[in-house]
Amino acid sequence: MESVMKLMDAEHEKLEIIFSEFQNLLKKDKEKAKIYFSQFKWNVEKHFFLEEKAIFKLYESIENQEVSDMFKLMEEHGQIIEVINVIEENLNLGAINEEKILKLKTLLKEHQDFEDEVFYPKLDKILSDEQKQMIAERSQELLRG
Secondary structure (H helix, E strand, O other), X not given: OOOHHHHHHHHHHHHHHHHHHHHHHHOXXXXXXXXXXXXXXXXXXXXXXXXXXXXXXXXXXXXXXXXXXXXXXXXXXXXXXXXXXXXXXXXXXXXXXXXXXXXXXXXXHHHHHHHHHHHHHHHHHHXXXXXXXXXXXXXXXXXXX
């Protein structure tokens, strides 16, 4: 049975690659950079949807689980999407907001570190193989299309 950590780590890696390519293209080709950023935003939204609708719902249904970690992550999702929207607005106006891009990079790193070091390892300990399988199946449906 694939661990939640392994599954979501692969998603984090995919997001990092797209974001990195966006950053590389910013100085060379703004139009292509906008396309990559749009792809990045779409994949972040799918990633957050999977976490909130499959993983978090399952987590909060397990008796006696502390939900503060989940609320922290959901709050971070909102902050990340807010910054993504500002960057997207700037790109659509032909501007590059380096400060917001750096802020996004920092927020993503902090968010991923918490998930990878605290939240996902905890899930892998408490979830049954059947629950992990359900997350894997929903992930396949949503993320791989």
